[in-house]
Amino acid sequence: MKNKTVIITGASTGIGKEITKHFIAKESNVVMNSSNEENLKNAYKELGSPSNVIYLVGDISKQETGQKLVSLAIEKFNTVDVLINNAGVFSPKPFLDVEEKDLDRYWIVNLKGTYFTSQAVIPHMIQQQNGSIINIGTVLVDHAIDGFPATAPLASKGAIHALTRQLAAEFGKNNIKVNTIAPGIIRSPLQSKIGIEDADSLAGLHLLNRIGEANEIAEAAYYLATSNFITGETINVAGGHTVGHAI
Template identity: 85%
Template sequence: MKNKTVIITGASTGIGKAIAAYFIERGSNVVMNSSNEENLKRTYLELGSPSNAFYIAGDISKQDTGQQLIQLAKEKFNSVDVLINNAGVFAPKPFLDVQEEDLELYWNVNLKGTYFTTQAAISEMIKQQNGSVINIGTVLVDHAIDGFPATAPLTSKGAIHSLTRQLAAEFGKNNIKVNTIAPGIIRSPLQEKMGIKKADDLAGLHLLNRIGEVNEIAEAAYYLASSGFITGETINVAGGHTVGHAI
């Protein structure tokens, strides 16, 4: 992946920040995006203001933001090799309490953001006849939990899982790989935003009896980005969350 150009949305905190750091350290050219410019700039400085990275703030639910990311990648690094659709929002809310604005938020940021940014990236990847798109989903699409009602965000994430398979089918002939990473419970600022005060208390949901770390998602993203023969797959990085239970 050295000198390959990688675009990462939601790169200012948590999983996205870890992915950006992982690729930057290994010599990839990275374009970082977040809706919060202040946080994005702070992260860029924390990473040492690397010469092989640039950042641009913008709301990915707006179609022109994805186009701006592609334009910056081409302008600075001359290619668009990998897109990692990490940006998203997620929070629990009982089904009967969900309002229209809740659905609009999740579908705009999670699904439309992924959709539009991928449209812009694949348009360029077709010219190159090569590329990799990595979406971030969730194990909860295939493994629902009674005590964690999250139908609103899950409908958008489920759509992303389906989008992954269809895009893999549509653009395989162009040597464009499209995959999803479905994390389990990961130690990140997202947990606190969702009201989970101690994420380690959820370790028992995983057969490995621990929660995941952000670098473990970064490792998976790097593997998929560098693989030439994996497409249309959903890779669960979840410590056994989806395959069984400890009793």
């Protein structure tokens, strides 16, 4: 991935920031994105303001943001080799309490954001006859939990899982690989945002009896970005969350 160009959305905190850090260490060119200008600037500074990194503030649910990200990448680094659709929103809410505005929020940010940003990069990847798109889903699409009601965000994440497979089918002939990473419970600022004060208390959901770390998602993203023969897959990075239970 040295000198390859990677666009990472939701790059200012948590998993996105850790993915950015990982690709910087691999000497990739990185275009960071977030809708929060203050967080994005702070993250850029904390990462050392490296010369091989640029950032763009923008809402990925708007088509123009994806187009701007691609234009910036081409202008600065000449290629777009990898897109990591990490930006998204997620929080629990009982099904019977979900309102239309809740559904709209998740569909607009999670699905439309992933959709539009992918739509912006694929023409350039077709020209190159090479590229990798990595979406972020969740193990909860395939392994629902009674005590964590989240139908609204899960519907949007399930759509991302489906989108992954269809894009892989449509653009495999162009050597564009499209995959999803489905994280389990990962230590990140998201946990406190959704009201989980002690993320480690959820360790028992995983067969390895611990929660995951953000760098483990970053390692998976790097693996998929460098793989030439994996596409259309959902990779669970979840410590065994989906395959069994400890009792």
